[in-house]
Amino acid sequence: MTGNPFPVLEINHLHVKRGNEFDLIIDQFNLHQGEVMAIIGPNGAGKSTLLLSISKLLAPTTGAILFRGTPLDEINDLEYRRNIALVLQDPLLFDTSVYDNISTGLRFRGLSKSEQNERIEDWLSRLKIDHLKNRHASQLSSGQAQRVSLARAMVLRPTLLLLDEPFRALDTPTRKALIEELRILLSETATTTIFITHDQEQALSLGDRVAVILDGRLRQVGSPQSVFAAPIDSDVANFLGVENVLPGQVMDSNQGKITVDVQGIMLEAIGQEKSGKQVLFCLRPEDITIWRTKEVPKSSARNQLPGRVNSISDQGPLLQISIDCGFPLVALITRASVRDLELELGMQVSVAFKASAVHLIPR
Amino acid sequence: MELIWDGIKEAFLLIIRGDPEIWAITWLTLRVSGTATAISLLIGLPIGTWLALRKFTGRGCLFSFINTGMAFPPVVIGLWVSIFLWRSGPLGFLGIIYTPAAMVIAQTIIATPIVVGLTIAALQQLNPYMRMQLLGLGASQFQAILAMWRESRLLLLAALMAGFGSIISEVGASMMVGGNIKDQTRVLTTAIVLETSKGRFTFAIALGFILLLLAYIVNYGLTIFQQRGARNKEIQ
Numbered sequence: 001m002t003g004n005p006f007p008v009l010e011i012n013h014l015h016v017k018r019g020n021e022f023d024l025i026i027d028q029f030n031l032h033q034g035e036v037m038a039i040i041g042p043n044g045a046g047k048s049t050l051l052l053s054i055s056k057l058l059a060p061t062t063g064a065i066l067f068r069g070t071p072l073d074e075i076n077d078l079e080y081r082r083n084i085a086l087v088l089q090d091p092l093l094f095d096t097s098v099y100d101n102i103s104t105g106l107r108f109r110g111l112s113k114s115e116q117n118e119r120i121e122d123w124l125s126r127l128k129i130d131h132l133k134n135r136h137a138s139q140l141s142s143g144q145a146q147r148v149s150l151a152r153a154m155v156l157r158p159t160l161l162l163l164d165e166p167f168r169a170l171d172t173p174t175r176k177a178l179i180e181e182l183r184i185l186l187s188e189t190a191t192t193t194i195f196i197t198h199d200q201e202q203a204l205s206l207g208d209r210v211a212v213i214l215d216g217r218l219r220q221v222g223s224p225q226s227v228f229a230a231p232i233d234s235d236v237a238n239f240l241g242v243e244n245v246l247p248g249q250v251m252d253s254n255q256g257k258i259t260v261d262v263q264g265i266m267l268e269a270i271g272q273e274k275s276g277k278q279v280l281f282c283l284r285p286e287d288i289t290i291w292r293t294k295e296v297p298k299s300s301a302r303n304q305l306p307g308r309v310n311s312i313s314d315q316g317p318l319l320q321i322s323i324d325c326g327f328p329l330v331a332l333i334t335r336a337s338v339r340d341l342e343l344e345l346g347m348q349v350s351v352a353f354k355a356s357a358v359h360l361i362p363r
Numbered sequence: 364m365e366l367i368w369d370g371i372k373e374a375f376l377l378i379i380r381g382d383p384e385i386w387a388i389t390w391l392t393l394r395v396s397g398t399a400t401a402i403s404l405l406i407g408l409p410i411g412t413w414l415a416l417r418k419f420t421g422r423g424c425l426f427s428f429i430n431t432g433m434a435f436p437p438v439v440i441g442l443w444v445s446i447f448l449w450r451s452g453p454l455g456f457l458g459i460i461y462t463p464a465a466m467v468i469a470q471t472i473i474a475t476p477i478v479v480g481l482t483i484a485a486l487q488q489l490n491p492y493m494r495m496q497l498l499g500l501g502a503s504q505f506q507a508i509l510a511m512w513r514e515s516r517l518l519l520l521a522a523l524m525a526g527f528g529s530i531i532s533e534v535g536a537s538m539m540v541g542g543n544i545k546d547q548t549r550v551l552t553t554a555i556v557l558e559t560s561k562g563r564f565t566f567a568i569a570l571g572f573i574l575l576l577l578a579y580i581v582n583y584g585l586t587i588f589q590q591r592g593a594r595n596k597e598i599q
Contacts, residue, residue, distance in 0.1 A: 084499065095514055156500070
């Protein structure tokens with residue numbers, strides 16, 4: 001920690017124009033010392049444009065980016081870049097050994113050989129690639145190459161680490177292992193980090209806070225729990241996989257308990273919206289449980305409805321069940337559950353979900 | 364066939380005996396073409412790098428012009444250099460027409476577009492994010508360019524070889540701006556033309572053989588250096 005009272009990074013009214021068709025607009029954004037900010041959004045949303053601007057590789061059209069309270073245009077380019085380290089989706093290792101790759105940024109900074117060696121050995125060990133140090137970069141697997149790329153950045157002890165989808169090309173087990181290791185390393189070193197991804201799972205795993213960018217606009221920033229549980233609008237909800245977004249109207253509101261009319265069916269939610277308010281009723285598919293109609297147990301779920309199975313589709317480890325309850329609901333359940341329930345198309349079932357699982361968005 | 368065999372034998376004898384005229388011609392050839400290659404590298408490498416990394420209107424048009432320059436006939440370049448260096452020409456005051464300096468200028472003009480064109484090609488085959496990655500690791504602009512040259516060194520060496528190869532074998536420009544003056548501007552190619560015109564085919568074949576040998580030795584050295592880099596990549 002330093003004594004600097006300013007956020008590591010601050011963005012004020014940033015507007016970046018790229019060509020005639022794309023604009024990135026961010027009104028306000030702060031990143032504090034030691035914080036890991038996961039920036040998520042679909043392809044083409046503007047995540048990389050933001051990263052380029054923060055790297056001082058793309059000049060804003062208007063607005064300001066401040067580094068520790070000083071606008072970037074008042075800081076020498078090289079001086080600023082030597083406070084940051086960039087890891088890209090492609091590890092982009094140089095045509096030399098692992099050791100020389102990791103030393104690249106240190107050599108740029110003119111560090112002594114002994115200090116270079118000390119830092120490199122430390123990060124070779126932390127990222128478990130000691131045994132690869134003399135190997136040529138072209139002979140590494142994707143996972144090993146990305147570890148080297150991370151070591152090459154971390155060895156610089158950056159004030160701000162910028163990660164641009166570094167795990168995108170990795171297979172699932174490698175990715176999960178590396179994310180977990182990186183989470184621990186970032187926490188141990190208190191490295192302030194911006195982590196760009198389009199993968200919500202990765203954002204949840206690494207981010208202390210999550211920022212959602214859609215169509216060049218920063219739409220929502222908050223803790224992973226708050227962003228995923230309470231998306232700010234239907235676009236964010238859709239992007240975050242809240243597949244059940246239904247228009248409704250608040251019929252009753254009493255001490256935080258709300259009754260919402262969704263297409264003629266009364267459902268319960270928790271919130272502060274007033275009676276008569278038009279809302280979007282949002283429910284994550286994994287928050288829905290399904291029962292065989294004759295076997296509904298007593299449950300704390302305030303919402304229980306009958307329905308009919310419309311479709312069953314594969315979603316990798318889970319199955320997506322579409323149910324007609326008078327309005328369409330989508331649920332995600334395990335294969336084992338589908339087997340136990342003997343679910344099949346057209347079958348009558350009961351669905352249940354808690355009032356607290358519902359998120360209401362005013363419209 | 365006997366003519367060719369005699370030529371090879373004479374070349375061998377000329378080399379073994381250390382004929383002073385042959386050595387003087389060979390040394391001048393190496394000096395002129397080596398200097399022109401070095402200068403074209405000094406000019407072509409930065410220009411090629413700048414063009415490869417900058418985006419501006421008319422870039423494609425400029426690339427076409429450079430590519431055309433790569434195939435420019437040496438005799439045309441010899442003509443224009445002669446016009447400029449001629450006593451009454453714009454650069455006549457330099458007084459260097461029919462000197463090795465004039466030959467170096469002409470050969471530099473021949474080799475530079477080749478070095479520029481191949482430098483552009485070498486840098487453009489790098490990952491487009493390479494420069495961003497280098498800057499993102501704290502490289503200065505100059506450090507980033509040096510690192511990119513290092514990354515594309517195999518192709519840059521090919522550019523060097525192509526540049527050297529194009530000028531050591533050219534005859535038109537050297538003849539026009541050098542004049543093929545004995546002991547002053549006579550290089551292997553112009554000497555071959557002269558000996559052939561005199562009907563001394565055996566001697567011409569010998570000179571040709573030495574020229575080939577010279578080109579081979581220089582390119583062999585560069586190739587060994589180039590392939591050592593490639594082997595380092597393959598074997599571990």
